[in-house]
Amino acid sequence: MTIASNSRESVPGGTHPSLGRSGRVRRVALGASPRTAPVNLLGLSRDTLETFFAELGERPYRARQVLKWIHDRGVTEFAAMTDLSRELRDRLSREACILAPEVCGEQSSSDGTRKWALRLDAGNVIETVFIPEKSRGTLCVSTQAGCALDCTFCATARQGFNRNLSTAEIVGQLWLAGRALETAPPGTPGVTNVVLMGMGEPLLNFNNVVDALRIMMDDFAYGLGKRKVTLSTSGVVPAMDRLRETLDVSLAVSLHAAADALRDRLVPLNRKYPLAELMGACRRFLQDKHRKHTITFEYVMLKDVNDSVSNARALAKLLADIPAKVNLIPFNPFEGAGFERSGPDAIDRFARVLQERRITTITRRPRGQDIDAACGQLAGAVDDRSRRPEHFARLEASFQQRAGG
Ligand code: SAH
Numbered sequence: 179m180t181i182a183s184n185s186r187e188s189v190p191g192g193t194h195p196s197l198g199r200s201g202r203v204r205r206v207a208l209g210a211s212p213r214t215a216p217v218n219l220l221g222l223s224r225d226t227l228e229t230f231f232a233e234l235g236e237r238p239y240r241a242r243q244v245l246k247w248i249h250d251r252g253v254t255e256f257a258a259m260t261d262l263s264r265e266l267r268d269r270l271s272r273e274a275c276i277l278a279p280e281v282c283g284e285q286s287s288s289d290g291t292r293k294w295a296l297r298l299d300a301g302n303v304i305e306t307v308f309i310p311e312k313s314r315g316t317l318c319v320s321t322q323a324g325c326a327l328d329c330t331f332c333a334t335a336r337q338g339f340n341r342n343l344s345t346a347e348i349v350g351q352l353w354l355a356g357r358a359l360e361t362a363p364p365g366t367p368g369v370t371n372v373v374l375m376g377m378g379e380p381l382l383n384f385n386n387v388v389d390a391l392r393i394m395m396d397d398f399a400y401g402l403g404k405r406k407v408t409l410s411t412s413g414v415v416p417a418m419d420r421l422r423e424t425l426d427v428s429l430a431v432s433l434h435a436a437a438d439a440l441r442d443r444l445v446p447l448n449r450k451y452p453l454a455e456l457m458g459a460c461r462r463f464l465q466d467k468h469r470k471h472t473i474t475f476e477y478v479m480l481k482d483v484n485d486s487v488s489n490a491r492a493l494a495k496l497l498a499d500i501p502a503k504v505n506l507i508p509f510n511p512f513e514g515a516g517f518e519r520s521g522p523d524a525i526d527r528f529a530r531v532l533q534e535r536r537i538t539t540i541t542r543r544p545r546g547q548d549i550d551a552a553c554g555q556l557a558g559a560v561d562d563r564s565r566r567p568e569h570f571a572r573l574e575a576s577f578q579q580r581a582g583g
Pocket of ligand 1: 329331332333374375376377378379380410411412430431432476477478507508509510511553554555
């Protein structure tokens with residue numbers, strides 16, 4: 179990716195409350211020429227940062243220094259980057275910025291789950307969820323404003339689709355969570371795992387997602403290992419192959435049905451990439467020896483739709499020759515969904531069928547339901563093809579405005 183294209187996409191119109199009072203980067207006009215607009219360094223991976231510094235006549239190690247300042251230490255003022263020369267700091271203050279999306283709302287669940295609403299621009303608010311457990315903290319990150327895939331049981335789909343998130347907007351969610359968790363009560367874990375399971379289909383925003391993952395996995399930034407970063411897809415087959423050739427991360431596939439007729443209905447993308455093709459892509463993904471040896475298959479449990487014993491047998495058969503782990507997700511309801519959650523007995527029965535066939539099966543405990551932060555409940559507010567200003571107003575009202583935010 180060239181720096182010019184990155185700078186164009188990465189300078190959103192909003193401001194960030196933690197930026198200093200100099201106001202320099204705040205005055206950037208949207209639509210300014212890419213040559214003169216400050217480059218948002220938050221969205222640059224190490225390679226791109228090295229190119230950026232080379233163009234300034236600086237040595238490549240500047241990229242590592244600056245990655246550490248931005249992502250590890252959370253610094254947004256170039257003046258504070260004391261291991262850079264004064265001249266370079268001044269130059270960066272003029273030509274670059276460090277700009278995360280603006281936090282416009284925050285909610286905490288009784289179970290400790292936290293959800294942040296992030297304003298990307300005038301028309302788009304997305305959501306990010308932090309799920310703390312005893313020994314780990316998982317951040318559920320969004321990759322698109324809305325989603326184009328239209329899965330029938332997912333709240334995000336109802337919002338329609340507006341646009342891809344920039345690399346800075348994707349990695350910015352992790353950056354912001356880090357800042358927010360600095361003041362969390364003692365004993366709260368930090369972010370140890372990232373799942374791309376928020377709003378959007380990550381593989382339909384391929385380049386920005388891959389760059390964001392590179393930053394998340396860079397030892398000078400967040401240093402997350404390949405087992406700690408999971409990309410979830412509905413099954414964009416060609417992009418799964420491209421991912422395999424590009425980056426080593428953990429993969430989750432949202433399956434939800436083991437027969438084409440049913441999956442066509444639940445995940446319309448199946449009409450384009452039916453199960454035989456999807457499973458082929460999964461097998462290819464697992465071919466490389468050095469890779470993680472399993473794929474996680476997500477399966478939402480919908481009462482009387484996909485939760486029978488024969489559905490379970492069909493799933494076991496489909497996965498018989500693939501190293502697989504199954505994650506059963508009890509359906510999380512939302513207004514007007516038209517589906518119900520399977521009962522606990524049906525879920526147990528389904529899990530047993532898989533376990534008897536030696537398929538590791540875990541039932542995901544819904545987290546953050548009281549703040550609509552559970553799987554499939556993320557909606558945000560997206561300036562979408564079906565336009566829903568009334569939803570936007572409701573969302574704004576439901577979030578407690580941060581003081582001065
Ligand atoms: N588009 C990607 C990333 C989203 S991940 C994908 O489909 O994998 C979000 C996960 O939650 C997916 O497995 C999705 O199918 C599931 N999900 C969506 N709506 C849900 C709901 N209402 N209840 C439970 N899980 C849901």
